[in-house]
Every structure is written in structure tokens, then in C-alpha cells.
Amino acid sequence: MxxxxxxxxxxxxxxxxxxxxxxxxxxxxxxGHVARATKGNASRPNGMKGWQSERIDxxxxxxNIIGKILHKGFFMTEHVSVSKISNHxxxxxxxxxxxxxxxxxxxxxxxxxxxxxxxxxxVAFKGDLQPETFDLITHLPQESSVVITGAVREDKRAPGIPxxxxxxxxxxxxxxxxxxxxxxxxxxxxxxxxxxHRHLWIRMQSQWAILRxxxxxxxAVREYLDGQGFFNLDTPILTxxxxxxxxxxxxxxxxxxxxxxxxxxxxxxxxxxIFAFGKVYCFGPTFRAEKSKTRxxxxxxxxxxxxxxxxxxxxxxxxxxxxxxxxxxSVLRDCAAELKSLGRDVTKLENISAPFPRMSYDDAAKFxxxxxxxxxxxxxxxxxxxxWGMDFGAPHEVxxxxxxxxxxxxxxxxxxVKAFYMEPWPGRPEICKxxxxxxxxxxxxxxxxxxxxxxxxxxxxxIKKEGLPEEAFKWxxxxxxxxxxxxxxxxxxxxxxxxxxxxxxxxxEAIPFPRTIKRVYP
RNA sequence: UCCUGGCUAGCUCAAUCGGCGGAGCGAGCGGCUGUUAACCGCUAGGUUAGAGGUUCAAGUCCUCUGCCAGGAGCCA
Numbered sequence: 001m002x003x004x005x006x007x008x009x010x011x012x013x014x015x016x017x018x019x020x021x022x023x024x025x026x027x028x029x030x031x032g033h034v035a036r037a038t039k040g041n042a043s044r045p046n047g048m049k050g051w052q053s054e055r056i057d058x059x060x061x062x063x064n065i066i067g068k069i070l071h072k073g074f075f076m077t078e079h080v081s082v083s084k085i086s087n088h089x090x091x092x093x094x095x096x097x098x099x100x101x102x103x104x105x106x107x108x109x110x111x112x113x114x115x116x117x118x119x120x121x122x123v124a125f126k127g128d129l130q131p132e133t134f135d136l137i138t139h140l141p142q143e144s145s146v147v148i149t150g151a152v153r154e155d156k157r158a159p160g161i162p163x164x165x166x167x168x169x170x171x172x173x174x175x176x177x178x179x180x181x182x183x184x185x186x187x188x189x190x191x192x193x194x195x196x197h198r199h200l201w202i203r204m205q206s207q208w209a210i211l212r213x214x215x216x217x218x219x220a221v222r223e224y225l226d227g228q229g230f231f232n233l234d235t236p237i238l239t240x241x242x243x244x245x246x247x248x249x250x251x252x253x254x255x256x257x258x259x260x261x262x263x264x265x266x267x268x269x270x271x272x273x274i275f276a277f278g279k280v281y282c283f284g285p286t287f288r289a290e291k292s293k294t295r296x297x298x299x300x301x302x303x304x305x306x307x308x309x310x311x312x313x314x315x316x317x318x319x320x321x322x323x324x325x326x327x328x329x330s331v332l333r334d335c336a337a338e339l340k341s342l343g344r345d346v347t348k349l350e351n352i353s354a355p356f357p358r359m360s361y362d363d364a365a366k367f368x369x370x371x372x373x374x375x376x377x378x379x380x381x382x383x384x385x386x387x388w389g390m391d392f393g394a395p396h397e398v399x400x401x402x403x404x405x406x407x408x409x410x411x412x413x414x415x416x417v418k419a420f421y422m423e424p425w426p427g428r429p430e431i432c433k434x435x436x437x438x439x440x441x442x443x444x445x446x447x448x449x450x451x452x453x454x455x456x457x458x459x460x461x462x463i464k465k466e467g468l469p470e471e472a473f474k475w476x477x478x479x480x481x482x483x484x485x486x487x488x489x490x491x492x493x494x495x496x497x498x499x500x501x502x503x504x505x506x507x508x509e510a511i512p513f514p515r516t517i518k519r520v521y522p
Numbered sequence: 523u524c525c526u527g528g529c530u531a532g533c534u535c536a537a538u539c540g541g542c543g544g545a546g547c548g549a550g551c552g553g554c555u556g557u558u559a560a561c562c563g564c565u566a567g568g569u570u571a572g573a574g575g576u577u578c579a580a581g582u583c584c585u586c587u588g589c590c591a592g593g594a595g596c597c598a
Contacts, residue, residue, distance in 0.1 A: 105555060105556070107555050108554090112558080157558080180548090181532070181548090183532065183548090185532090187559060191591060248597085286598080288597070290595095290597065293592075293593075294592080296597080303598060304598095383594090436598095447598075
């Protein structure tokens with residue numbers, strides 16, 4: 001009740017200028033009366049909800065009456081966002097945005113205007129406007145910032161996001177006429193050029209849509225985990241040591257303490273946090289100085305890492321599939337227009353729901369070895385080369401994900417190809433309780449996780465065997481001395497998930513300002 | 523680090539066997555009342571990444587350098 005009333009109240013058209021001042025003064029005056037009139041109800045057992053919503057309803061009614069009175073002669077148009085334009089059909093509105101494209105038809109000009117919330121077509125007819133205004137519109141450079149006043153109407157022909165609505169221009173003010181040499185033409189660009197102009201490229205519809213999906217993915221992650229009782233406790237970015245070897249770390253001076261390193265995982269700290277909070281996650285940027293040059297790698301990327309106490313490998317997979325399903329369904333529901341503008345085939349996402357198929361590494365290896373032996377093309381055969389004990393390459397992941405329409409869990413990898421902290425498989429010390437989640441359509445590994453070693457002595461032995469500096473892991477080992485429990489966690493690469501959901505080739509488009517081995521600008 | 527490919531107008535790309543460097547977009551001017559990255563006409567726009575070499579002649583062939591991309595390894 002309260003929220004509905006609030007929404008209605010906020011959507012109430014508010015005038016501007018003198019009329020606004022008059023209306024606001026009158027409203028404030030009346031609000032005082034309403035407040036006093038309803039104050040006696042504040043002590044209700046039900047608390048605030050009841051009397052607050054009644055009060056807001058009363059204010060709505062009063063302001064609506066005043067608005068209707070002022071509408072005759074005084075009423076001014078209000079600023080609305082493109083995303084809310086469907087609520088204003090038949091009304092005059094003000095749009096504040098940028099000229100995305102201009103199509104000049106002689107006595108008729110179409111402006112495609114974007115305002116951050118969407119894209120909408122605005123139409124200028126020569127006969128409806130002052131000659132100088134019309135002339136101004138026909139010469140507006142791409143990306144000029146404008147304030148447009150006009151009437152909203154429904155029109156199936158109108159392009160845009162959401163599309164189907166357009167604004168008949170009655171007035172247009174130029175905030176700034178953009179320079180005519182705007183470099184991002186509405187066409188395809190080379191990778192280098194596009195990335196050099198990333199600060200402008202993000203204005204293009206495709207990039208806008210991808211980054212909107214990213215935002216939804218990130219909020220869906222938080223919604224899901226928070227709803228499952230996880231605590232978001234972020235872990236340090238400046239760290240003293242590596243979790244997975246020291247060759248892929250960015251190093252920086254740290255006062256008199258020598259070197260610090262940019263974190264490549266928050267996992268070790270998550271493991272400390274679960275003993276205080278049970279279920280936690282960290283969500284932030286992660287840094288890897290790997291010299292990887294592929295469509296799946298960035299040197300700075302965002303990783304979500306949940307960690308759960310009293311959780312084994314099966315429990316971990318249940319969390320992963322539940323969360324991924326929630327993310328996919330949230331994006332399908334809330335980013336339909338974005339996915340459509342990207343040309344994404346959403347039928348490939350619609351049936352992504354838990355449970356996901358599970359395959360052991362042994363079975364996957366058997367499948368890949370058979371595939372390798374059957375392959376006759378020598379080039380393909382070389383790429384598919386596989387034997388038990390190897391980690392999967394990208395071509396292997398693609399072949400495995402072809403088996404299902406849903407993401408695929410592969411569990412029980414050889415310990416030799418995985419990190420030191422993973423719990424050995426009972427009775428099979430050569431493999432560990434690890435699991436990777438491979439996204440369909442060849443998008444590959446989006447999550448990697450494991451049950452962690454919970455035994456102090458076994459972990460210490462492994463650290464020694466790996467030649468890792470024992471003193472750096474002193475605190476980490478201590479976690480196994482005071483109430484150690486089976487626990488598990490995983491990491492999810494946000495950009496890989498976004499790339500998969502958007503159906504884009506390269507994850508550099510799934511982050512606002514990508515950092516790669518060759519690029520720190522802009 | 524390795525393998526492969528590329529670098530021609532502001533952008534995206536052509537240029538046949540080594541034989542007069544072209545188009546589209548963008549920009550400017552003009553035309554058009556329903557365009558979807560409009561269309562039509564005209565105009566401007568070039569040290570072919572840099573250096574050297576072969577040749578009567580090099581965007582094209584050779585050598586070196588630089589830059590970029592895709593992939594491998596590694597990983598999320």
C-alpha cells in the first residue's frame with residue numbers, strides 16, 4: 001500500500017516555474033494539515049504503515065486536485081525518462097538527452113535520442129516549428145546534448161528501446177552542439193579503434209545494452225545470495241601473498257613492508273570469514289598478470305566468490321545452479337529489450353534452470369579421448385588432443401558443452417592441475433573435490449570451485465609440497481586448528497557470464513573499461 | 523613467451539600476374555513528409571605503419587622495426 005501510493009505520488013506531473021512554486025507551497029501547506037489531522041493514528045499497534053500510507057494517499061488526492069486546477073493555463077510539462085515514456089502517451093513531456101542519430105527527410109526530420117534509460121525517436125515537422133528551430137534541428141551534429149519538449153504518441157514504426165513510442169517535437173533547446181568530428185559513426189569499427197574510444201563507444205546501443213545486462217547480472221547475484229542468507233564481506237585487494245602461485249600477480253611497493261600484490265582471489269579471506277559468519281561472499285575486481293590473449297581473458301575482471309561452511313561438493317553445485325538459474329531468468333525478464341537489440345537468441349537461455357547436468361572428469365576425459373581418436377581432420381585433431389590428467393583447453397570445453405543445452409558441471413579434476421587447497425577425493429588421492437561450470441554455446445568455464453581441505457596436517461603437507469612460503473599461510477592454516485569444518489566455495493567471472501547471456505564474442509565488451517595485456521587506456 | 527594473420531582517406535574496406543590508388547560511411551552543400559546505421563546529386567578528403575632493398579615500374583615481392591588482432595599455454 002505504501003509503495004503503491006509512493007509510486008503514484010512520484011509519477012504525479014509536477015509543474016515548473018511560477019506554477020510549480022505556487023503548487024508546491026500549497027502542497028506543503030496542506031501536508032502540514034494532513035500531518036496534524038492524522039497524527040493521532042501514529043500510535044496504532046500496526047505501526048507506521050497504516051497512517052503513513054493514508055497520509056500519502058491524502059496528499060496525492062490534494063495535489064492531484066490542485067494539479068488539475070492549475071492544468072488550465074498554467075500547467076507545465078515534466079521531465080520524463082525514455083524508459084517511462086509509455087506512461088505518458090498523449091501528454092507533453094520534456095526529454096533530456098543526446099542526439100544518437102539524425103535522419104533528414106526534407107520537411108521532416110527524425111532524431112533518435114538517447115537519455116541513458118533508453119532510445120526514442122523524436123520527429124520534427126517543418127510546419128510545426130519556428131523556421132530557426134527547424135533549421136537548427138536539421139543541422140544538429142551527432143551526440144549534441146538537447147532538451148526536447150514534445151508530445152508522446154504511440155507509433156509501431158518508431159525505433160528505439162523500448163520502441164513503439166515517439167515524441168513530436170514542439171521545441172528543442174541545444175545544451176551543447178557537439179563537434180562535427182564525432183569519431184564513432186553508427187557502423188562497425190575495428191577493435192583497436194573502438195577500444196581507443198571506449199569512453200565514447202559505451203554510448204552506442206550495443207554497448208549500452210551489454211552493460212545494462214551486466215548491471216542486472218550484478219544485482220541479481222546480490223539479490224539471490226542475500227536472500228539465501230549470505231553475508232557480503234569484501235576481502236582486501238592489497239594482499240601479502242599469492243593463493244595460486246606468484247607468477248600471475250601484479251606487484252606494488254608497500255611502504256616499508258616490501259611488496260604487496262593485487263588480489264587474484266578473495267577466497268582465503270572468505271575462508272576466514274565463514275568461521276565467523278557461516279555463508280559469505282566477496283564481489284569485486286580481481287587482478288591477474290597472466291599474459292593471456294584470448295576472447296575470455298582480462299587482466300582486471302570482476303569475480304563473485306561465495307564460500308560456505310558445512311558444505312560439501314554436492315551442496316556447492318546446488319548453490320551454483322540455483323544462482324545461475326536466478327541470474328539467467330532475471331536477465332531474461334528485465335533485459336528483454338537489451339537482449340533483443342543485441343540480436344540474442346533468447347530461446348537458448350529460456351530453459352536454463354536447475355538442476356544442471358553433472359559429469360565426472362573421468363567420463364569427460366573418456367568422451368574427449370574417443371572424440372580425439374575419431375577426428376580425421378589433422379588440424380582439428382591436434383586441437384582436440386587429450387589424455388587423462390590434462391586440464392581442458394577451450395576446444396575441449398566447447399565439445400563438452402555441445403552435449404547439453406544447459407550449463408554443465410564437470411567435477412573431480414586431477415589434483416595436479418588444480419590449486420593446492422582442494423580436498424582430495426576419498427579413496428582417490430590423484431583427484432580432488434573440484435567442480436567447474438561450463439556455459440553452453442562454447443562460452444566455457446564461468447564458475448570454478450571446490451571443497452577446501454579442512455585437515456590442518458594435510459594442508460600443511462600440500463603447502464610444503466608446492467613450495468609455497470609456509471609463514472605467509474600461517475593464519476590460513478590456523479583456521480584448520482580452531483573448529484575446522486568441511487567447507488566449499490566457488491568463483492564466478494562476471495564478464496564471462498555477461499558475454500554468454502549477451503551472446504557476444506569477446507568479454508572486453510562486458511566491462512565498461514577493459515584492461516588487457518596490451519591496454520590500460522582509456 | 524610461442525604460432526598465425528593484419529596495418530591503404532576520420533571510420534570500414536577494395537585495388538586481378540608487380541603496370542594511372544577506388545568505393546561506402548562520416549563531413550560540407552543541395553533535394554525529398556515516415557526514416558529505421560534512409561535515399562538521390564555534387565564537393566572536399568591519401569607520405570598505402572616506419573626504414574631499407576629488388577625492379578623500367580612496388581599498396582602488391584624481399585629484409586628489419588613498430589603496432590594490432592586471433593589462438594596456444596594459463597585461467598574465471
